Amino acid sequence: xxxxxxxxxxxxxxxxxxxxxxxxxxxxxxxxxxxxxxxxxxxxxxxxxxxxxxxxxxxxxxxxxxxxxxxxxxxxxxxxxxxxxxxxxxxxxxxxxxxxxxxxxxxxxxxxxxxxxxxxxxxxxxxxxxxxxxxxxxxxxxxxxxxxxxxxxxxxxxxxxxxxxxxxxxxxxxxxxxxxxxxxxxxxxxxxxxxxxxxxxxxxxxxxxxxxxxxxxxxxxxx
Numbered sequence: 001x002x003x004x005x006x007x008x009x010x011x012x013x014x015x016x017x018x019x020x021x022x023x024x025x026x027x028x029x030x031x032x033x034x035x036x037x038x039x040x041x042x043x044x045x046x047x048x049x050x051x052x053x054x055x056x057x058x059x060x061x062x063x064x065x066x067x068x069x070x071x072x073x074x075x076x077x078x079x080x081x082x083x084x085x086x087x088x089x090x091x092x093x094x095x096x097x098x099x100x101x102x103x104x105x106x107x108x109x110x111x112x113x114x115x116x117x118x119x120x121x122x123x124x125x126x127x128x129x130x131x132x133x134x135x136x137x138x139x140x141x142x143x144x145x146x147x148x149x150x151x152x153x154x155x156x157x158x159x160x161x162x163x164x165x166x167x168x169x170x171x172x173x174x175x176x177x178x179x180x181x182x183x184x185x186x187x188x189x190x191x192x193x194x195x196x197x198x199x200x201x202x203x204x205x206x207x208x209x210x211x212x213x214x215x216x217x218x219x220x221x222x223x
Contacts, residue, residue, distance in 0.1 A: 021096065022077055023056070023063035024088035025209045033085050034059050040080035041088070044073070057218035061209075065093065089200035089213045091184060097214045098167040098184055100158055104175050109207070167210060170194065186210055 024041060026034035042053065045064045053062040066073065074090055081088055105114040119128035168175070168182035171190040179185030179198050187198035188207065195201050202209045211221060 018068050019093040020066050020069045020073075020090050021063045021093055021215060022066060022073070022088070022090050023061065023212055023215075024081065024086050025061045025205050025212045026059070026084075026086045027205055028057075028060050030085060031059050037081050037084050037086045037088075038062060040084070041077060044076050044080055048073075056212050056216070060218065061212040063212075063215070085204045087202050087205050087209050089184075089186075091200065091213055093215075095164055095183060097216070099165040100161045100167065102166055102168045102178055102182065104170040104172065104188075167214070169207070169210065184210075184213065186213070 022041065022045070024037050026037055038053070041064070045053070045066075048066065050064050050066065053064045055062045069090070077088060077090060103109055113129070113132050116125055116129045116132055119125040162183075163181050164183040166182045167184045167186070168178045169186045169188050170176070170179050171188050171194060173191060173193055175190075176194055176197055179187060179194065184200060185198050187195045187201040189203060190198065190201065195203070200213055208221065
């Protein structure tokens with residue numbers, strides 16, 4: 001029986017702790033890819049007697065809620081869409097929407113030194129920027145410089161957020177530790193070694209896919 005939109009939020013709230021969402025995202029302009037992914041992943045869901053999927057965005061994203069996950073599901077899903085230009089993830093329903101974003105900012109998102117900008121917010125940009133400059137000149141090794149800067153940023157709003165409540169996005173091997181540690185770690189158009197280790201990846205679509213992976217609908221996005 002197909003659930004109404006009014007019933008679906010309640011289903012998610014009452015889903016068992018072991019429940020997972022299998023969500024896929026296709027490029028908005030590629031309707032054939034969406035249709036084929038819907039068909040192939042739908043077959044996987046049908047074999048486990050699941051109801052029709054919940055559409056997060058028409059011709060773009062849909063998901064199925066699995067009350068339990070067996071050892072073959074991830075492999076079956078991967079095989080089903082292996083030849084399609086779509087991104088997908090299998091994520092726990094509990095705590096799905098994250099409170100903190102941690103990202104390799106400089107390449108995929110912004111062009112400034114993000115720690116310097118956080119320091120500006122905290123009123124200590126001059127001190128942090130000086131450390132950044134020394135590191136860029138090679139006067140400080142990267143790791144000690146990062147530790148020194150982060151130490152001065154303690155007390156900001158990110159404190160009190162657990163790793164399970166964080167979303168991490170990265171593309172290089174140096175991002176792998178944070179991707180693995182986060183509640184939702186995403187390899188974004190990443191190097192092969194990173195993509196192979198990450199639980200979720202984005203290869204074909206935009207960073208908006210991270211919102212779909214968390215269960216947001218396109219209508220909830222703020223432009």
